[in-house]
Amino acid sequence: MTDLTKLTIAGARDAMRKGDVTSAEITAACLSSIADAGALGAFVHNTPEIATDQAAAADVRIKLGDAPDMCGIPLGIKDLFCTKDVPSQAASGILEGFKPQYESTVTSQLFDAGAVMLGKLNMDEFAMGSSNETSVYGNAVNPWRRGNEDTALTPGGSSGGSAAAVAADLCLAATGTDTGGSIRQPAAFVGITGLKPTYGRVSRWGIVAFASSLDQAGPMTKDVRDAAIMLRTMCGHDPKDSTSADIAVPDFEAALTGDIKGKTIGIPKEYRMDGMPAEIEKLWADGTAMLKDAGAIIKDITLPHTKYALPAYYVIAPAEASSNLARYDGVRFGHRAKLAQGDGITEMYEKTRAEGFGPEVQRRVMVGTYVLSAGFYDAYYNRARRVRALIKRDFDEVFADGVDAILTPATPSAAFGLGENMDPIQMYLNDVFTVTVNLAGLPGISVPAGLDAQGLPLGLQLIGRPWEEAELLNVAYALEGAAGFVAKPAKWW
Amino acid sequence: MSIDTETARRVAKLARIKVEDDALPALASEFSAILGFIEQLNEVDVDGIEPMTSVTPQRLKRREDVVTDGSQQGAVLANAPDAREGFFAVPKVVE
Numbered sequence: 001m002t003d004l005t006k007l008t009i010a011g012a013r014d015a016m017r018k019g020d021v022t023s024a025e026i027t028a029a030c031l032s033s034i035a036d037a038g039a040l041g042a043f044v045h046n047t048p049e050i051a052t053d054q055a056a057a058a059d060v061r062i063k064l065g066d067a068p069d070m071c072g073i074p075l076g077i078k079d080l081f082c083t084k085d086v087p088s089q090a091a092s093g094i095l096e097g098f099k100p101q102y103e104s105t106v107t108s109q110l111f112d113a114g115a116v117m118l119g120k121l122n123m124d125e126f127a128m129g130s131s132n133e134t135s136v137y138g139n140a141v142n143p144w145r146r147g148n149e150d151t152a153l154t155p156g157g158s159s160g161g162s163a164a165a166v167a168a169d170l171c172l173a174a175t176g177t178d179t180g181g182s183i184r185q186p187a188a189f190v191g192i193t194g195l196k197p198t199y200g201r202v203s204r205w206g207i208v209a210f211a212s213s214l215d216q217a218g219p220m221t222k223d224v225r226d227a228a229i230m231l232r233t234m235c236g237h238d239p240k241d242s243t244s245a246d247i248a249v250p251d252f253e254a255a256l257t258g259d260i261k262g263k264t265i266g267i268p269k270e271y272r273m274d275g276m277p278a279e280i281e282k283l284w285a286d287g288t289a290m291l292k293d294a295g296a297i298i299k300d301i302t303l304p305h306t307k308y309a310l311p312a313y314y315v316i317a318p319a320e321a322s323s324n325l326a327r328y329d330g331v332r333f334g335h336r337a338k339l340a341q342g343d344g345i346t347e348m349y350e351k352t353r354a355e356g357f358g359p360e361v362q363r364r365v366m367v368g369t370y371v372l373s374a375g376f377y378d379a380y381y382n383r384a385r386r387v388r389a390l391i392k393r394d395f396d397e398v399f400a401d402g403v404d405a406i407l408t409p410a411t412p413s414a415a416f417g418l419g420e421n422m423d424p425i426q427m428y429l430n431d432v433f434t435v436t437v438n439l440a441g442l443p444g445i446s447v448p449a450g451l452d453a454q455g456l457p458l459g460l461q462l463i464g465r466p467w468e469e470a471e472l473l474n475v476a477y478a479l480e481g482a483a484g485f486v487a488k489p490a491k492w493w
Numbered sequence: 494m495s496i497d498t499e500t501a502r503r504v505a506k507l508a509r510i511k512v513e514d515d516a517l518p519a520l521a522s523e524f525s526a527i528l529g530f531i532e533q534l535n536e537v538d539v540d541g542i543e544p545m546t547s548v549t550p551q552r553l554k555r556r557e558d559v560v561t562d563g564s565q566q567g568a569v570l571a572n573a574p575d576a577r578e579g580f581f582a583v584p585k586v587v588e
Contacts, residue, residue, distance in 0.1 A: 101568035199548050213548065242554045243547070311533045322508065329509070331581050336574035345584050350511035362510055366501075366520070367527055369508040380531065385544030387537050392548065424523065425530050441548025466549070 004029035005169040009073050009226040010253075012172055016062050016072050023062065023072030026172070027055035027116050030074045034118060034170045039493040041140045042155075042165040044079060045087045045120040054116040061114055069253075070233045071114030076121045076165045076174040080158075081107050081217075082206040083117065090208040091125045091135040094356025095334040104206025105238045106175060106217050113233045118171050122161025125358045126325065127182055127210045130430035132160025133418060134360040142190055142415050143168040143489040146454040150492070153415040153456070156186030156430075162220045163190040167489060173221040173230055177207060179214045180313055181434025184446035187220055188410035188459025191448040191487060193476070194220045195227045196434075198466045199441035200245035202231075203238030211320035212243075214313075214438040224447065224477045228252035231469060247467065255470035256477045261295030263475065266403035270306035271433060273412065279452045280409045287407055287449055287460045290482035291475070301403060303394040308387050309436040310428055315371050315384035316439075321361075322368030328356060363424065392440040399465050405475045408433050410446040410459035433461060443469045445476045448485040457487065496524040 004026045007015070015021045031048050051074060058072035082088045082100035089095035103111070111117065122140040124132050131154040132140040140160040142153040144167070155164040159176035163186035166174050176183040178196035187194025195218045202217045209215060219230035232253070237246040267288055272281075292298050330336035330352030337351035357365065371380035398406070412432055421427055437444040443466070446459040460479065464472030501521040505512040512520060547553070566579055575582040 098572050101565075101571055200551075239554075239556065242556075243549075245549065245551070246554075305537065308534055308537055311531045314527065315531055315534070326509075330574060331583055332569075333572035334574070339584060343584060345586050346509070347511075348584055349509040353509055354511035357510065362508075363520075363523060363527075366504050366508045366510065367524065370496075370500075370504045370524065370528075371531075373504070373507060380534075382544045383534050383537075383539060384531075385546070386539035386542040387534055389542050389545040390537065390539070392545065425526060428530075439548075 005033045007172060008222045009070070009172055009229050012073055013069055017067065023055040023058040023116060024052070026072070027051050027074045027118070030118055030171055037168055037170050037493050039141065040143060040164045040168055041122055041138055042161040042168065042170060043076065043119045044122045044137045044161065047086055047117055047119045050086070051116050051118050054111065058114040058116060068113040068233065069229045070110060072116065073172050074116040074118050075110065076118055076162060076171040077107060078159055078162050078175050078177060079120045079123050080127055080177050080208045081175060082208065083107055083120065086120065088120065088208070089136070090127070091123045091137055092356065092361065093136045093335060093358070094328045094353070098333050102206060105203035105240060106207065106234050109236065110233055115233070121165055121174055124158035124160065125361050126208065126321070127158035127177055127179055128321070128360050128364055129157040130181070130185055130427055131418065131421060132157040134358050136358065139418050140164045141418070143493065144190060144415065144456055145489070145492065146456060152418045154189065154418050156189035156415065158182040159186050159220060163187055163192060166190070166192045166220050166222060168493070173219060173226055175217060176220040177215055177217045178438065179210050179317060180438050181431035183218050183220060184434045184444055184459070184461055185411050185430055187446040188448070188457070189415040191457030191485065192220060192222060193224050193227050193445065193447055194218065195231060195445045196437060196443060197231060197235065197469055198443045200243050201467070201469065202234050203236070203241040203244045205238055205240040209324040211317040212324060213320060214317060224473055224480045225253060225256060227445065228256060228473045250470045252470050252473050255474050257474060258478050258481055260291065260475050260478045262297065263404045264297045264299050264402050265291050265475070266299050266301035266398055266406040268301050268303045268306065268406060268408060270303050271408045273432070277413060279458065280412065283450050283458050283460060284407070284409050287479060287483070290479060291407065294478045294482060299403060301398050301406070303398065303436070305387065305390045305394050306436060309391055309439055310432055312384040312387040312391065312439060313435045314367070314428060315380050316388065318364040318368030319372050319381050320368070322365045322372065325361070325365050328353065388439050391436055395440045395442060404465070405472055406463040408461045408463065410434065410461040414452045414454070414456035414458055437463055442466055443472050445472060447476050447480050447483070449479065449483040450485065451487055496521045496528065
């Protein structure tokens with residue numbers, strides 16, 4: 001069998017069960033693709049020995065007939081997930097040399113199901129960024145290019161390494177995390193599927209925390225079916241995460257019928273932004289037409305507080321980050337600054353954090369410190385939390401009104417060039433369509449739906465009701481089928 | 494709101510991040526831009542709206558008040574930049 005790395009999870013699962021191919025063969029093919037793909041900057045810690053051992057163990061299970069869906073599937077793991085004895089540094093200098101003595105719940109569930117870890121994937125430092133330019137490892141690079149240009153483009157962020165690795169067929173799928181769009185935006189920029197589950201669906205235990213009320217891990221895959229398969233293994237109640245929901249996990253793959261007749265799809269008018277590129281407008285209109293053709297009822301809806309989602313996010317996320325990142329002080333793990341004669345513990349903290357955190361992380365920690373500080377807590381933090389309540393109420397009302405899912409663009413543009421977008425606030429606008437979903441705790445999925453004039457992929461986002469990922473995936477499956485996106489980046493790396 | 498260099502210095506101190514004096518003006522100007530962006534929130538009428546604490550209406554779960562884990566001194570200290578005799582070592586805290 002040729003091109004084993006191009007297999008989907010479902011394709012590999014079925015081929016392995018039939019005995020047409022082994023996990024060892026697929027894993028070896030992925031490891032060889034990774035070795036040739038240094039120019040993408042996607043994998044930052046390779047674990048070929050672990051991969052080879054896990055693949056061998058998976059092949060035994062498959063032979064014995066004890067093989068869950070993810071058994072033998074080679075994955076890339078975002079560097080935000082703590083993996084036992086393997087460097088896990090959230091792409092930050094402050095966690096240099098950190099090797100967790102424990103395994104995150106998500107990765108342990110994946111590995112218990114037989115999945116194979118190829119290595120750790122690049123990302124923005126502490127998941128703070130929308131272009132993968134804040135990583136201590138250097139940029140991850142999008143495998144796609146504009147026309148015949150060789151300008152290096154961003155794979156998006158923060159799960160930029162995950163996106164690049166899946167799009168370039170270095171792994172069959174990858175884990176991502178999404179605090180404001182960090183799965184969906186990069187998925188759209190590289191032409192893959194990215195799913196952010198309902199807040200509480202997937203345990204956050206052992207995932208380096210950025211903003212705890214917003215963070216949620218999810219799958220980044222080659223298609224919607226794979227997202228359904230991988231999500232099921234990642235989900236489930238975890239007593240170690242007090243916000244993890246104790247509810248049943250459905251068979252998401254079984255829900256993929258493609259039948260969305262009679263479903264109501266909301267089109268929110270507030271997502272039609274001034275200055276939105278015509279290509280994005282057209283993509284959105286095309287997607288709407290596809291769902292309508294598939295039998296869905298299209299309904300114009302209003303989410304009046306949409307405009308305030310980004311400013312609310314840029315209070316709440318830094319506030320939570322400043323608190324979560326207080327643990328990086330040079331005492332228990334990671335980097336400690338060299339101290340001068342007479343330096344005390346305060347100098348140790350201040351120098352360690354100045355050396356260990358990159359500029360964007362420092363900026364956000366300080367903004368968070370400011371909005372939580374005495375005298376500003378009510379004016380900024382409490383006001384943002386009130387606006388957040390209104391944003392969630394907008395969605396509650398639309399869903400109560402009978403809307404089954406909401407269709408929006410995933411990003412305001414196609415992937416931009418690395419280094420082209422340096423203003424922090426301009427950068428924050430990348431998440432304008434995705435961040436509402438995190439504030440409201442809803443599931444959202446980005447599906448590749450077309451190419452722009454320069455041949456770069458564009459994605460559409462579907463937003464679902466809380467806990468109804470199965471239904472959301474089915475609508476996404478119908479959209480995917482209608483869009484028929486099959487383009488791949490031409491190999492230059 | 495415009496942030497001055499003194500405020501930037503104070504915030505850096507509170508955040509326990511060393512910022513050199515010559516970097517403070519640029520930092521203050523970045524803060525001002527970001528806070529200017531955030532100030533759009535003042536346009537929203539939030540009267541009578543409770544600040545959201547949790548996106549799901551569930552009460553935070555509480556576990557039994559029992560020891561679930563322990564006796565892992567080696568694992569706890571394994572990543573410490575400086576550990577001695579079973580403790581984390583830091584510069585002198587008390588004079």
